[in-house]
Amino acid sequence: DADVTQTPRNRITKTGKRIMLECSQTKGHDRMYWYRQDPGLGLRLIYYSFDVKDINKGEISDGYSVSRQAQAKFSLSLESAIPNQTALYFCATSRQQGERLETQYFGPGTRLLVL
């Protein structure tokens, strides 16, 4: 079983609809992230959470919201989807123990098309 899972894997929606992308992890990591990837651009951070009570905006949070329901679950919502939110969305997790910094582990991605 994959350590980081995302649902759905693909989604087509219409402008103005509210949708939620879900991410679950079994790695026991405290930190979770949502990124989007657009052609020709690097991964851009939308939101991140260092624990259940900690939510932080990334560089492109406008139009998105998140919920950290549990340590293992981090959901991304588009309250009113618009076409320029069409992208590939990745969830990632990481953990830091003292001075040791662990890398990020990515989910398989959710491909979203907003018509």
Add this chain to the structure above:
Amino acid sequence: ILNVEQSPQSLHVQEGDSTNFTCSFPSSNFYALHWYRWETAKSPEALFVMTLNGDEKKKGRISATLNTKEGYSYLYIKGSQPEDSATYLCAFMVSTTSGTYKYIFGTGTRLKVLA
């Protein structure tokens, strides 16, 4: 605005050739530098995390070096094989004024190894 640049954007090499590419990043507030390997239709997978100036990491035929003073990291692949074909991403971690840190990804170098 913090920017991470990778060069070249893409390259084709023959099987057996050695190759290298560059990740350039701001040298201030450096925290760590990550390299990821991203195969088509899969999610990014971690290769290396480097934190100290002069760090060198090696995994099989792939190695990386880090120069935090001048703000660059090199990734080397010795004796390229077709299975090395992928996009290689670097991510720069920078500490923030609020005491946290954030990841900034480059756009990647797309490597194609021709048999």
